[in-house]
Amino acid sequence: MNMNKGKLIGIGVGPGDPELLTVKAVKTLESVPVICAPKSSEKKPSVALSIVQGILDGRSDEYITLEPLFPMIEDKKALESYWAGAAQLITMELDEGRDVSFITLGDPSIYSTFSYVSRIIGERGYTVEMIPGINSFTGCAASAGITLGEKDEIILVVPKVDQRLEGLLEHADTAVIMKTSRHSQMLEEIINKDPRDKKVLSVQNCGMDDEEIFDGFARNGKYLSTTIVKFNDRRDH
Secondary structure, eight states: OOTTSOOEEEEEOBSSOGGGSOHHHHHHHTTOSEEEOOBSOTTSOOHHHHHHHHHHHTOOSOOEEEOOBOOSOOOHHHHHHHHHHHHHHHHHHHHTTOOEEEEESBOTTSSOTHHHHHHHHHHTTOOEEEEOOOOHHHHHHHHHTOOSOOTTOOEEEESSOSTHHHHHHTTOSEEEEESGGGGHHHHHHHHHHSOSOEEEEEEESTTSTTOEEEESOOOSOOSSEEEEEEEOSOOOO
């Protein structure tokens, strides 16, 4: 591997509040020559970029911003072409000897688009590093003032609501369901089938100016919705 090539650094920027960035993330963002901030549509700015914008505005040097498009689609073939395109943009900078920070909401190791692009770039022999970030569900728990797990309780984290959830729930003391607003009805039905006493709360846009915390399920379709279900110990069955 050519030692003059740059490295790719995945940076978790947390759930939304710029003050929840790690010291290491801030130090890197203050000096890295290239920032890669994917966005889900040409019309919408990158949420991750808005979280770190204050730090970037404080820089006195020049830096490059890459904003590849990662649309919210299910078509794997189409997605792969977007990931390949982003990898191409990034490797062009790495080949010039510039390090690239790929910023991602939450943590780069948990359900992050960074994983797809970093795999492509890592397989090409470039150095890839990660700086962890506060993930959305620990951010949500902190905002709501609740603990997710105590003693030997099992915490279940699922990225979406589908038929797998029902079979997993019986083993969980706490269930964290991410991006719940799209399948709220199905989630409600599955949770209500469980005979245990339970507390349900949802957090939307955690750590952002319009953060909302409320009892029950998320119903208004906001993408950044997380539902936390805490079951108590008494099992009736």
